[in-house]
Amino acid sequence: MHHTVIDARSAFHFISTWSAIARGGGGADLPPPPFLDHTLLRARSPPVVLFDHPEYKPTPNPNPNPNPNSSPNPNPSSTPAPYASAILRLSQAQVDALKARCCCGGGGGGGARVSAFRAIVAHVWRCVCAARGLARGAETRLYTMVDVRARLAPPLPPNYFGNAVLRTSVAAAAGELADAPLGSVARRLRAATSPGDDYARSLVDYLDAVDMDRLPRSGLPGNDLRVISWMGMSIYDADFGWGEPVFMGPALMYYAGFVYLMTSPGKVGGVSVAVSLEPDTLPTFKKLLFQELGGVQG
Numbered sequence: 066m067h068h069t070v071i072d073a074r075s076a077f078h079f080i081s082t083w084s085a086i087a088r089g090g091g092g093a094d095l096p097p098p099p100f101l102d103h104t105l106l107r108a109r110s111p112p113v114v115l116f117d118h119p120e121y122k123p124t125p126n127p128n129p130n131p132n133p134n135s136s137p138n139p140n141p142s143s144t145p146a147p148y149a150s151a152i153l154r155l156s157q158a159q160v161d162a163l164k165a166r167c168c169c170g171g172g173g174g175g176g177a178r179v180s181a182f183r184a185i186v187a188h189v190w191r192c193v194c195a196a197r198g199l200a201r202g203a204e205t206r207l208y209t210m211v212d213v214r215a216r217l218a219p220p221l222p223p224n225y226f227g228n229a230v231l232r233t234s235v236a237a238a239a240g241e242l243a244d245a246p247l248g249s250v251a252r253r254l255r256a257a258t259s260p261g262d263d264y265a266r267s268l269v270d271y272l273d274a275v276d277m278d279r280l281p282r283s284g285l286p287g288n289d290l291r292v293i294s295w296m297g298m299s300i301y302d303a304d305f306g307w308g309e310p311v312f313m314g315p316a317l318m319y320y321a322g323f324v325y326l327m328t329s330p331g332k333v334g335g336v337s338v339a340v341s342l343e344p345d346t347l348p349t350f351k352k353l354l355f356q357e358l359g360g361v362q363g
Contacts, residue, residue, distance in 0.1 A: 072230045074212060075099070077298050079226075084303040099226030106221075106229065108273035115267045120208060120232040123279035145284075148321035149344040152314065153351060155185065157334030159358050163188050167248040179251045183258070185326060185336060186292050187250035189354070193290055193322075193342065194239045196350035201240030205288040208234045211258055218262040231268050233257045239288075285322040287343075292324045301330060314339055321346075 066076060078096055085095050155163075160181050167179035167187065190207050199205060210230045214221040221229055235257035242250055285291055300313045315325050318341035325339040342350055 068228075070228060071226065072210075072212070072228045073293070073295060074214075074298060075226045075228070077300060077302075078224060080303045081299050084305045087305045089306075097224040100222040100224050101226055103227050105217075105225070106227070106269060108270045109266065112270035112274055113267065114271045114274075116264055118268055118271050120234050121268070121272065121275065121280055123275060124281060145320055147344055148318065148341045149347045150318045150339070150341040151347060151351065153338045153340065153354060154329055155336045155338060155358075159355075160185065160334075160336055162358060163247070166246075167251045179248065179255075181336065182294050182296055182326065183251040183254045184247070185338070186254055186324075187247050188357070189292070189324060189338065189340070190290055191242050191247070191250060192350055192353040192357075193346075194242055194288075195353055196342070196346045197288070199239035199288055201238065201243070203239045203288055204236055205239050205242070205290070206234050206236040206286075207254070207257075208232055208285075208289065208291040209254075209258060210293055211260055213260065213265045216261055217265055231260065231265060233260060284320050287322075290322050290324060292326065295325060295327045296336060297328070300327065 066079065068076075071079070078099060081096050082099075088094070163184040164179055164181060167184045168177055186207070186209070190205075194205055209232070211233055212230050214223060214225055214229050235253050237250075237253065301309050303310055303313075310330070312330055314327060314337070318339070321341055321343050323341045327337045327339065329335040329337045338354070340347070340350065
């Protein structure tokens with residue numbers, strides 16, 4: 066299954082169904098059947114692009130008259146920059162402490178509740194910028210993926226099988242992130258991670274018309290961060306008949322600046338942060354991630 070065709074929610078739906086069949090289950094034991102009507106996400110005619118979509122901005126074409134027999138968008142370097150990876154576990158108490166800092170005690174959240182995802186990402190983003198030693202005026206951009214199944218009007222079925230996620234981002238100066246209360250950073254994320262029907266439909270129309278060969282490929286500028294959330298997904302439901310998985314996580318981190326948030330295994334709660342950073346940045350990031358949670362039991 067290629068990730069371009071299905072998103073993480075669809076992949077986990079497939080694995081849950083597969084494991085239920087392997088256990089000999091059927092009927093009520095099976096997840097709902099996949100919903101396969103992809104016309105619900107097709108572009109409109111005529112297209113209505115209402116928003117700027119910087120995450121999908123085409124790269125410049127260096128050759129206005131390319132050889133039709135040449136491969137599109139060649140990669141100038143086949144050797145990725147080195148990176149180091151780690152999986153760091155935040156206990157449920159530490160997650161709750163981050164959420165409390167976002168809405169209480171001058172957190173800049175105006176007393177509003179903040180999701181665990183936004184609280185953790187706000188903290189991780191600030192710690193990464195500090196660990197990288199970014200200049201105060203340096204711009205940093207955080208990218209994330211948003212599932213729009215429930216955000217469309219009308220919404221897609223929860224068991225829609227396909228790719229219903231879109232990339233969004235938010236940018237700030239490193240100094241702004243360092244000075245702002247954690248709740249203010251989380252509030253910035255809320256604006257970027259709450260696209261509605263108009264925004265999603267605008268992106269579908271935009272992508273239908275753009276030259277796909279000129280869309281950005283993998284990799285990130287050195288100041289940026291990409292966060293993928295698997296929180297709340299059925300990643301530990303895949304019992305093939307010999308018990309629940311002991312661990313589930315990404316097989317590859319691809320490049321520096323990649324973060325996955327995953328529900329930790331077991332029944333005690335908490336979130337596992339899988340992160341890849343520059344080799345000389347990761348040790349400092351580990352220290353900062355837990356340093357600001359000093360006193361909260363891990």
